Amino acid sequence: xxxxxxxxxxxxxxxxxxxxxxxxxxxxxxxxxxxxxxxxxxxxxxxxxxxxxxxxxxxxxxxxxxxxxxxxxxxxxxxxxxxxxxxxxxxxxxxxxxxxxxxxxxxxxxxxxxxxxxxxxxxxxxxxxxxxxxxxxxxxxxxxxxxxxxxxxxxxxxxxxxxxxxxxxxxxxxxxxxxxxxxxxxxxxxxxxxxxxxxxxxxxxxxxxxxxxxxxxxxxxxxxxxxxxxxxxxxxxxxxxxxxxxxxxxxxxxxxxxxxxxxxxxxxxxxxxxxxxxxx
DNA sequence: AACTCGGGGTA
DNA sequence: TACCCAGAGTT
Numbered sequence: 338x339x340x341x342x343x344x345x346x347x348x349x350x351x352x353x354x355x356x357x358x359x360x361x362x363x364x365x366x367x368x369x370x371x372x373x374x375x376x377x378x379x380x381x382x383x384x385x386x387x388x389x390x391x392x393x394x395x396x397x398x399x400x401x402x403x404x405x406x407x408x409x410x411x412x413x414x415x416x417x418x419x420x421x422x423x424x425x426x427x428x429x430x431x432x433x434x435x436x437x438x439x440x441x442x443x444x445x446x447x448x449x450x451x452x453x454x455x456x457x458x459x460x461x462x463x464x465x466x467x468x469x470x471x472x473x474x475x476x477x478x479x480x481x482x483x484x485x486x487x488x489x490x491x492x493x494x495x496x497x498x499x500x501x502x503x504x505x506x507x508x509x510x511x512x513x514x515x516x517x518x519x520x521x522x523x524x525x526x527x528x529x530x531x532x533x534x535x536x537x538x539x540x541x542x543x544x545x546x547x548x549x550x551x552x553x554x555x556x557x558x559x560x561x562x563x564x565x566x567x568x569x570x571x572x573x574x575x576x577x578x579x580x581x582x583x584x585x586x587x588x589x590x591x592x593x594x595x596x597x598x599x600x601x602x603x604x605x606x607x608x609x610x611x612x613x614x615x616x617x
Numbered sequence: 618a619a620c621t622c623g624g625g626g627t628a
Numbered sequence: 629t630a631c632c633c634a635g636a637g638t639t
Binding site: 338339340341342343344346347381383384387414415416417418419420423435437438439440453458485488489494495521522524526 | 629630631632633634635636637
């Protein structure tokens with residue numbers, strides 16, 4: 338849930354989620370439609386599918402217990418380099434090189450001397466993080482938590498609290514006079530309003546709110562006919578792609594993509610609904 | 618290495 | 629507006 342999603346938004350969802358599906362086996366046998374509804378507006382709903390698949394894999398391959406090795410963790414759906422390391426360090430107290438966006442920023446500033454790290458994670462950053470991590474299990478796990486918390490609470494992206502930073506004295510960025518971000522303006526800020534991405538999200542939201550299969554007309558209403566209206570995110574402004582034919586084509590792409598990704602299914606009459614598997 | 622994939626809160 | 633957020637998977 339925390340992958341690319343702020344902690345404050347994840348926490349309430351996570352709490353109710355864990356209360357509903359406390360063990361991997363509980364999530365594994367849940368109705369996928371319920372899982373996607375519980376995921377709500379966290380974004381990247383494919384993560385919800387991977388999480389349920391992960392729960393099923395944990396049950397099948399590891400007897401319901403989250404594995405303790407990097408290779409076994411990485412083999413699970415939705416578990417990448419960061420998440421595997423985070424589980425090893427935070428859940429099991431093992432040495433692991435945990436590098437999330439917070440740690441990247443801390444290293445970029447204190448050692449690299451730049452305001453923010455480059456848009457993409459580089460091999461050089463991985464090498465630095467590996468070299469700087471303590472050797473022992475307990476020490477490395479503590480370092481992982483400390484560096485991440487420093488980035489999340491003090492060395493923040495927007496307004497870093499350097500006056501409260503325990504390593505302000507050895508920070509290369511601070512020493513250099515806190516120069517501005519080199520990549521400012523070069524980061525490709527993703528458009529949202531009127532995009533295929535927003536269309537996918539709108540369709541998913543419609544499916545989540547429906548009790549059963551949704552007629553295509555409902556989706557057309559939700560996407561095509563709402564364009565530029567007060568109900569649209571554009572707050573009444575005419576979107577770039579207000580052309581009806583274009584919006585309809587966009588809707589078709591979104592539906593096809595959602596089906597391709599396993600986030601939606603069509604019944605024999607062509608109505609769209611959230612997937613039922615593996616529960617019923 | 619470059620893409621794609623949500624959505625919301627904030628300066 | 630333009631960012632930024634405890635990334636992963638595919639091409």
